[in-house]
Amino acid sequence: MKKKAVILFSGGLDSTTVLYYAMSKKYDCHCLIFDYGQKHKKEVKNAAKIAKSLGLVSQTVRIKLPWDKSALTDKTVNIPNHKIIKKGFVPPTYVPGRNTIFLSYAISYAETIKADAIFLGINAVDFSSYPDCTGQYLHAMQSVTKALKNKITIHAPIEHFSKAQIIKMGMKLKVPYEKTWTCYSGTKKPCGICDSCKLRAKGFEEVGRDDPALQ
């Protein structure tokens, strides 16, 4: 029987690469998409579209955090555009507990469909200042599934990759980057100035390719 996996999927560059990676490892992939009131709501529909185009099952879960005042969800807090994310500084785009909430839903979904694995596009290089993107954090979440005795393993295949390394891996896996959406802003086209856009641009620059989403 084919192994089953739940993929935390936003339809962005990272999680789409992770999805293609899991498919290349012969997992039957089930995409879990989150609508958490993000300004870049576009990614929710875009993610479902990518999953559908691949003939995959996807579930979209709505999350409302009444107390969240992060730059990703609160209209009164601006998406930072003055500098790229720096080490040791938790940026205003950090949504408290976000990855823990995402993973807890993934555990619930994975337990229900009896999945063997959860894949996520967590990255300890570019997002080193997010406390929920570290190896220690992943290890702790793995100890939770161990305690739950559900045998679900958590995989973060791009954890130690730079953006350029992620793109290189994705190109080998034929990830359709033109379909992926990375920008944090709610604009029609990628803004080009938010942290997320800048990191993506830097990655494509380093591999010496044009970003197909900007063609």
Added chain:
Amino acid sequence: MKKKAVILFSGGLDSTTVLYYAMSKKYDCHCLIFDYGQKHKKEVKNAAKIAKSLGLVSQTVRIKLPWDKSALTDKTVNIPNHKIIKKGFVPPTYVPGRNTIFLSYAISYAETIKADAIFLGINAVDFSSYPDCTGQYLHAMQSVTKALKNKITIHAPIEHFSKAQIIKMGMKLKVPYEKTWTCYSGTKKPCGICDSCKLRAKGFEEVGRDDPALQ
């Protein structure tokens, strides 16, 4: 400054006792209530009412698990009434990942309001067959907050208590048990036959008191 705590609060016998315990330890308590589509939806309003009567802040979060088919939420699955919960058997009332989802929201809320602690009414005695009610599980969740570096400690003061011991503690703390709602069924009055009602009745019987909610 007063210590701050987030309480996972359902307005039931266990979590109300835990709330009173945290208040007795001089915590400024913030109640976190979950509407997860439970048949006994009554508990959501009841919990908010108890919090309000104590002058406490409460937040109600709506959770929808499209894949959940547990007896607590799925109308096509009956609440078991034939026997009390037994060791080693995960009952149909187990909602996959439920406590992990609850705790992840609590972590998000606690990080936002800079709380020192999270309290929950997890119990390893009566609910020993729930994989998310064990010491190993709590320890794993504590390692998550440690990894997140938020200094939030997780407290489960009734973890090793029998129902009778919980009631004894609650009586000392003057918990108004007549206001608490425990029953799993969606009935107007406690059904008296679900696992939850039976455990509660057994507890009051053991301490030699009548359940004030049934007066």
